[in-house]
Amino acid sequence: MWLLRSLKLFSSSPMKKYKHHNVRDTIFSLSSGHGKCGVAVIRTSGPASQEALHLLTKWEKLPPPRQVNLASILSPKSGELLDRGLVVWFAGPRSFTGEDCCEYHVHGGPAVVNGILQTLGNLQMLRPAEPGEFTKRAFQNGKLDLTEVEGLGDLIHAETEVQRRQALRQMSGELGQLYHSWGQQLIRALAHIEAFIDFSEDDNVEEGVLIQVDEEVERLQKELVEHLSDSRRGERLRDGIQVVLAGATNAGKSSLLNVISQKPTAIVSSIPGTTRDVVEATLNIGGYPIILSDTAGLRDSDDPVEREGVRRAKARVEEADILVAVIDLNGSLLSQESLLAHLQNISFSTQGHSPRSVIVVLNKIDLLSQESFTDMQKLCQESGLPPTCLLSCHTGEGVSDFLRILRHSLEAICGDPLQGAPTITQTRHRLHLTACLDALGHYSVYRQQDLVLAAEKLRIAHRQLGSITGRVGAEEILDIIFSDFCIGK
Structure with missing residues (x-):
């Protein structure tokens, strides 16, 4: 059946690997800036965060999540006092990365920071984090989509007030939500046209559903054109x-x-x-x-x-x-x-x-x-x-x-980045949106010639949108088919 074959192809998208990703390593890193400062934040993330916390504080029980607690931070081997600071425990999945996390707020002198980092590095179950790995895990565990990740990066590098506003708005997920809503429209349209291809002969799907798909595609095309015609102000x-x-x-x-x-x-x-x-x-x-x-x-x-x-x-x-x-x-x-x-x-x-x-x-x-x-x-x-x-x-x-x-x-x-619809901020977004619009244009061409090819163009358009946020899946199409058409009842 074409539907099952096409869903198999769809589910092989390279973005699929990010969904339900399990990370077993526990990582640590200095999360605040390098150099002398009043307070430095050292963070761990992963299943061994709890064990590391016990070893460094000698606490028998975990502290309440998301509460600040004063602690003596000790060397597990010698028992030497490294510093007295604040410790915050975040139980997964209610953490930035979605995993068990712990933050050590310590004095920001180089000797203190290096001593604690060296102590964590000596624990066999921990390893130093790679650049951006905390944020990467947040994405892999579904805490952030790619647009929110990019917004976080822009916020970190923002140098002006208006840049900060734009980055905060993107980090809030508004841009990703816009693309997700368009993706949902394409999923529904694709589900309807696939259902018509596979089940119309059984009179389970009315022919009028194709008209609804055409109207949905035309409406989405107009919204994409308007979104792309922003004079590149976000970029x-x-x-x-x-x-x-x-x-x-x-x-x-x-x-x-x-x-x-x-x-x-x-x-x-x-x-x-x-x-x-x-x-x-x-x-x-x-x-x-x-x-x-x-x-x-x-x-x-x-x-x-x-x-x-x-x-x-x-x-x-x-x-x-x-x-x-x-x-x-x-x-x-x-x-x-x-x-x-x-x-x-x-x-x-x-x-x-x-x-x-x-x-x-x-x-x-x-x-x-x-x-x-x-x-x-x-x-x-x-x-x-x-x-x-x-x-x-x-x-x-x-x-x-x-x-x-x-x-x-x-x-x-x-303009003001807080007013109106969210704008495109990355060249990558514009390229994928342009490719999506191009695929929708080809759908209109193939619509009267070959419904199978037309459906493929919708699938390509959806994949382009999913590439922006980093989320593409076939299960959503199956859910729409069964909920809308009650096939197999």
């Missing part, structure tokens, strides 16, 4: 928004980079063409992570090194999420036509690609007379330029206005 927020300073030579790009980063990141010189390569600074602007890039001045040159710098500058403009067009106000007063020509040269001197957002910076206002400054303000209001800021890197005037405009642009690109 940008996770990796950093690319903000590129571009303009002619000596416009003040390097000076602006130094002012914003508040340190001499780039060399500043009155000699045109000082910057030959891309100089980057990773910054936190209003909670948003940005990668601010200073580029070579855009001009024609006979110097092969400078030409390479200009080529790299243009390539970086192509990649920019936000382009900051820096224009020098020194010299003759700029007209509306001249301003637009400068912007045209900076923004579209590459291959016609327009960055998502453009900010115009008119630099060196400290060299303008009050009358010229007033005229320039009026010109900016009437010229139809993108958001424009008049500033002086020399005096610092107008820099706060620029940062305000930049923050608004960052908010427009990334």
